[in-house]
Amino acid sequence: MTEPLNTGLLLFLPYRALESRVFEGLAAAGFDDLTPAQARVFQRIAPDGSRPTELAEQAGITKQSAGFLVDQLERAGYVERVPDPADGRARLVRVAERGARSVEVSRGIVAEVEAEWTAHLGVRRMAQLRRILTDLREITDPWR
């Protein structure tokens, strides 16, 4: 389990480290009612709003689960639901006031952690990492 660690774990470790940091920081800033599951959905809301079903696909959960999480996010003031003008069946989920403020905070924390990583790896390798991962995304991300 130690020497040539499997690539999956190698990817997961920094991911979790970053996620934990963001949660701690968010909680410290008063956004202590966000759960990881809610955040994973919230994170994927497009600037002009997304449909629950889209969010479900991108987060890799069922539409029922997504609907449930959006309910919670709505009750906590992070998002709002508006009717989709283009489709009477659909309702758009949009980032609300409180949600926008939490985005600001987490953006700051992510930047901080990325700065630490850059300090450890060096500017060049950090850029390389991002480039390679972006490239890898083409064959590992079904939603573009």
Add this chain to the structure above:
Amino acid sequence: MTEPLNTGLLLFLPYRALESRVFEGLAAAGFDDLTPAQARVFQRIAPDGSRPTELAEQAGITKQSAGFLVDQLERAGYVERVPDPADGRARLVRVAERGARSVEVSRGIVAEVEAEWTAHLGVRRMAQLRRILTDLREITDPWR
């Protein structure tokens, strides 16, 4: 949310892609009773056995949850528990017969996926990716 994707998501995407592939393959090979949560614990068992509490820490869950998952793994024949000769309070969790066979299968699938990634990225960049991630592990993995 689209262009300069946050590094966390960039790490998460390939991780999940790999994990899904391993699960599909495992299920196809008859190991269809493994759940993701069980697998995440199972994956961290050291060659000579680990204590439930260690597994809990490394998997980032409470020791109660780890104990519960180990129970399930034991019932399904993936692991066995033996008393720890060095500490009368502890019991070591070890990979059992069936568990070892599932490890073989998943190793094959991981190799397959890594080969695809190498084909996409090129040998050099794939090696770079692993090197950078291994390096990053030093500051993102609390357990060595």
Add this chain to the structure above:
DNA sequence: CCGATTCAGTCAGAAAGACTGACCATCTCG
């Protein structure tokens, strides 16, 4: 070598997250 503390693990109860299946309303297309 003995009491206090720490540590490994379990039990009990509850909540979160996710799933399947069934269902309704609306949209789209032949």
Add this chain to the structure above:
DNA sequence: CGAGATGGTCAGTCTTTCTGACTGAATCGG
């Protein structure tokens, strides 16, 4: 228009995880 696809919800269940309380074993200071 009517059939099928799509967006979303409701109901019920299972898995995973957590908190808190507890037992038994080890360890450490005096």
